[in-house]
Each structure stands twice: as structure tokens, then as C-alpha cells.
Amino acid sequence: MKTYREINDRILATLTQPNRGYWGWLALCVTGVLTGAGCWAYQIATGLGMEGINHPVMWGTYLVNFVFWVGIAHSGTLISAILYLFKAPWRTPLARSAEAMTVFAVSVAGLFPLIHMGRVWVVYWILPYPNQRNLWPNFQSPLLFDVIAISTYLSVSLLFWYTGLVPDLAIIRDRATGLRRKIYGFFALGWTGSHKEWNHYGWAYLLFAALATPLVVSVHSVVSWDFALGVAPGWHSTIFAPYFVAGAIHSGLAMVLTLLIPLRRIFRYEDIISMPILENVAKTIVFTGLIVGYSYLTEAFIAWYGGSAAERGIYHWRAFGHYAPFFWLMVVCNTIVPLAFYWKRVRTTIPALFGISILINIGMWYERFVIIISSPGHEFDPYSWSIYQGPTWVEYGILIGSFSLFFLLFLLFAGFLPTVSMTELKEDLAPPRRGLGAGPASAARPGGNHA
Amino acid sequence: MHSHVRLQAIFVYLDDLLRALRSLKDRQLTIHAVHSPVPNHEIAALMADRASPVRYITLAGGILGIVTGFSLSVYTAMQWRFLVSGKPPVPRVPYVIESFEFCILFAVLFNVIGLLLLTRLPRFGLPASYDPRVTEDRYSVLVSCTPAQREEISRLLRENGAEEVNVVS
Numbered sequence: 001m002k003t004y005r006e007i008n009d010r011i012l013a014t015l016t017q018p019n020r021g022y023w024g025w026l027a028l029c030v031t032g033v034l035t036g037a038g039c040w041a042y043q044i045a046t047g048l049g050m051e052g053i054n055h056p057v058m059w060g061t062y063l064v065n066f067v068f069w070v071g072i073a074h075s076g077t078l079i080s081a082i083l084y085l086f087k088a089p090w091r092t093p094l095a096r097s098a099e100a101m102t103v104f105a106v107s108v109a110g111l112f113p114l115i116h117m118g119r120v121w122v123v124y125w126i127l128p129y130p131n132q133r134n135l136w137p138n139f140q141s142p143l144l145f146d147v148i149a150i151s152t153y154l155s156v157s158l159l160f161w162y163t164g165l166v167p168d169l170a171i172i173r174d175r176a177t178g179l180r181r182k183i184y185g186f187f188a189l190g191w192t193g194s195h196k197e198w199n200h201y202g203w204a205y206l207l208f209a210a211l212a213t214p215l216v217v218s219v220h221s222v223v224s225w226d227f228a229l230g231v232a233p234g235w236h237s238t239i240f241a242p243y244f245v246a247g248a249i250h251s252g253l254a255m256v257l258t259l260l261i262p263l264r265r266i267f268r269y270e271d272i273i274s275m276p277i278l279e280n281v282a283k284t285i286v287f288t289g290l291i292v293g294y295s296y297l298t299e300a301f302i303a304w305y306g307g308s309a310a311e312r313g314i315y316h317w318r319a320f321g322h323y324a325p326f327f328w329l330m331v332v333c334n335t336i337v338p339l340a341f342y343w344k345r346v347r348t349t350i351p352a353l354f355g356i357s358i359l360i361n362i363g364m365w366y367e368r369f370v371i372i373i374s375s376p377g378h379e380f381d382p383y384s385w386s387i388y389q390g391p392t393w394v395e396y397g398i399l400i401g402s403f404s405l406f407f408l409l410f411l412l413f414a415g416f417l418p419t420v421s422m423t424e425l426k427e428d429l430a431p432p433r434r435g436l437g438a439g440p441a442s443a444a445r446p447g448g449n450h451a
Numbered sequence: 452m453h454s455h456v457r458l459q460a461i462f463v464y465l466d467d468l469l470r471a472l473r474s475l476k477d478r479q480l481t482i483h484a485v486h487s488p489v490p491n492h493e494i495a496a497l498m499a500d501r502a503s504p505v506r507y508i509t510l511a512g513g514i515l516g517i518v519t520g521f522s523l524s525v526y527t528a529m530q531w532r533f534l535v536s537g538k539p540p541v542p543r544v545p546y547v548i549e550s551f552e553f554c555i556l557f558a559v560l561f562n563v564i565g566l567l568l569l570t571r572l573p574r575f576g577l578p579a580s581y582d583p584r585v586t587e588d589r590y591s592v593l594v595s596c597t598p599a600q601r602e603e604i605s606r607l608l609r610e611n612g613a614e615e616v617n618v619v620s
Contacts, residue, residue: 128527136530139545144549152552152553155556171587173586186575190577192574195487202503211555432464433466
């Protein structure tokens, strides 16, 4: 694409009437969402006993899903904000979809504390307000840190995504007619692209990126403290914050590949989301995979070197006990498999990229499973040791519902909004200058007849 | 009769637009707006755009967020002086986390509010002078001149490469 108009034509062509395949996938996702909603309704009607939690393992797959989806949410804002600050040229084709992924993943993650809570109608109890005895939630609790961090992350990610969309919504408004024009016009806020608007917008967007970057790091650190501040072997560790942040970025990058590979094929974006861009994501996955692998080794080393029998016991139990298959699945999928991206041939082959991204997603889900499920069942007192009774069919149904909701939201986004920023693609082009051949084909001669 | 007329010129090429802007500024005419498909630093430099005050609004939001996060945490602890093992009821270290999160949240909210105030958005209904081609691939400049200057300025704009020159209300 060599001109601004070509960029508009190309990206806006994806917003025309979707094909049958799109509606088929949409119907499948709606079915999955209804399945999850039905399971949740059944759980509300029957009681939280439908989840496989029982003393002492009181945190089950709902919390696993929560941490997994918060992790998935990480790379969106990370890619968009950090790469924006560093002016990385491969950011543009990825950023919009990655930001959308963040918003949808945080929204899905936010459902799980509500599902886990059981009595969802009293959800407002976790909000920072005093009850009738003037008793506030405990601001020293990592659970309240989490409420504040996730709410902040959702708000910031949503606003960051929307702010980036505004100039593109104006482009769609100016081409649309009828009701579409009204809807897109409403969300475009009356954007005209004047020099004053661009000036304030540029500064605001830069500040957004600068503020979002430390937020990304803080949010998964806070999630990790849900565990690390609990005095349980296998959880109570200072490495948890960087370990969780690296894991979150690792899973988020894998999900970016999982989403973008079908997207580039459906919308024929092979020249926009090009192979070098996918290759850069794969190289970053190697880097984050090595950090995750280093974290696993550090955990093992500390369990051995720390001298705590309980710590050593939980680590040994994870690796060779009841959860050993999941432990080794997580080790292989998260640290060994991504090393295949060292070979250029692997990281430039679409089926390999797609397959490995899915294996990493599976591995990262099981990482959270192993961390969250195992520690409460293997604390200091062998009398209270136990194993997780789930996942039950209700939990599987809700898991399917969460994935379906995520993909449903992404499909709706891809169907109605530009998945690649037209404005930023244009910024990457040299502006049209006379004699340089970058002007539109329809350019009239200077000093034309209109007056 | 109006003492001024407003002319809108449409340009295809950036260098034509920049040359026209320089000519207009040499004549000390009022340039109301330059519209472009993407931000451009050369246009910003010619229009003497200064660093946006949205920075200060965002900073104020961040500071207010820190104060709010820390104050709220301290206030809640003081409402229920829950003493554990003789430790102080107001711990400072955990409250850094609330302060940080509130700092980011308030800074971002103020950033958005500042952006909306400074750009005077949302605007429901586009200005009469707005040309939708500027979100496509054209540049436009909106300039005021006296009725007597109208022909001269129109000619000047066309000589500098304007594709169209229109009188707008």
C-alpha cells in the first residue's frame, strides 16, 4: 500500500458484509457463551458445591481462569504501549488487535471472582465503601489490591484502545451513510483532524503509553501477591511478581499469534501482518520463555537451598506427586517447546507458529493450575493435605464459556471495527509530496477549475 | 455584510500545503485550522503548536491520585483501629500499592478529560467548513481574509498548488 487512500480502501474492505464462515464462528461462540452462562446459572441455583473446591483446596479453576485471562491481557497493552514508547516499527499492524485482546481478556477475567464468589448479587461488598458498622474493606489485603489494580487496568486499557480508535472511527464515519454514519459518528466524537486536535492527541496518547507501561508490570505483580502474601509453601516467594509478569507476557504473546494468524488469513493481511512481524513476536516468545524457564529453575533451587522441609515437600509433590503430569506439561509447553523458535525455519512457518502458540496457551493455563491448586492442598500439616476434587462439569462448562466469550468479543471487534490502525499505517508512509509519486492517483492539477 | 470571508483550500501534496501556509503567514492572515489525515510535525511547526497543556492536567491527576489512594487507605484504617501484635494500625508499605494504582487511574482519567476539554470534543455535528476528504488523503487549510483580499488569496492558494479553493460560511 503506497497511498493513504489505498490504506483506507484495504482496511475498510474488511468491514463490509461478513461471509458465512464469520457467522458460523459467531454462532459457535454464542453457543459456548450460552453453555457457560447456563452452567453458571445452575451453580447459582444449586450452590458453590458444584465447583470442585473443598477444604483445604478452596481456590479452584475459577481462580486459575482469572489469573490466566489477566495474563493474556498483558501483552496487548505491553505491545502497544512499550513498543510505542520505543517507536518499534513492527508495532503498528499488531497494536489494535492486541489492545482489543487486552480489553476482552480483562473483561473475561473480571467475571471469575464473581463466579467464584457464589453469591454474585453481593458483589458490591468488595468495593471500597464502608458497611453499616463503618467497617471498610481491608486496604492491606492483596485481594483489595487486586480489585483496584484490575479495575484500573480495565479502565486504562479500554480508554487507551478507544482513544487510538477515534481518528479511525472518523474515517469510517466520513465514508459511511445512514445509520452506520450516525453510529460511527457518535463514537468518533466529532473528530476533524485539525492541527490542534492532532497536537493535543499526540501528547495525550504518549502520556497514555507512558502511564500504561508501569501499570502493565504492576497489575500482574499484584495478582501474584494474592498468592505470595499468603504464608503457604509454594506461594510465599519473592520471585512471584517477576515470575508472574514474565509468564503473563509469555502467554499474551502466544495468544497474539493465536488470534492474528487466522485474522491475517481471513482478511488477507499477509502483507500488513507480515512474516517478519510474526517472527519478531516469536523471538520475543523465546525471550519470555527463557525467563519463565529460569523462574522454574529458581523455584527448584530455592526449594532445595532454602532448607524448608515444607517448601521442598511441595516442590517435590508438584513434580512427582498427584499433579506431576500437569507440572511436566507446563515445563515442556512453556520452556522447551518455544525454544523451537530458535530455528528460523520454525518461526517463519505458519502451522508451526500457530501450533506452538496454542501449546504455550495450554502450558500457561496448566502453570496457573499447578501453582494455585497444589499449594493449599500441601501445606505444613500433613493431616490437612488433600487434592483438588475438580474440575467438575460445571467448571468445564464455564471454562468453555470464557473462551467462547473472549473469541465472540474478538469476532465482533473484527467485524465492526478496523483491526489495524489506518491512521498509524498512514503515519508509517512518507507524506505525499509533489514529484515523489506518493500522491493519490486522483490528484487534480494544481490551480484547478474549482473556486 | 461580513467584514471577513473564510476560504478553504484543499491540497493533495504536503509540500504545496506547507508553501501555502508560509505565504499566508507572510501576509499575516488568520489561519483557523489545518486539517490532515495524519499528524505532521512540519505543519505543527508552521502553526507554532506548543507542547500541549494536557501534560499538566495529567500530572495534576496523578498527584491527586496518590493523595486520594493514600488518604483513603489511612482513613479506612483509622476508622477501625485493628491492632495485631502491637503493629501500627496504619502501615505505610501496603498503601504504596493503592497510591500507585490510584495515581495511574486518576492520571489517565485526567488525561482523557484534558484531551476532551482542549480539543473541545465531543462535538455532535461537524463544522460547516469540514471536508470529509481530509480523513482520506487530502489536506485542507481554513483562512480568513477581507472581501477585498478574496481574489488575491484564492489565486495565491491555487498558485501554491491548491486543488480547490472554496468560500465557506
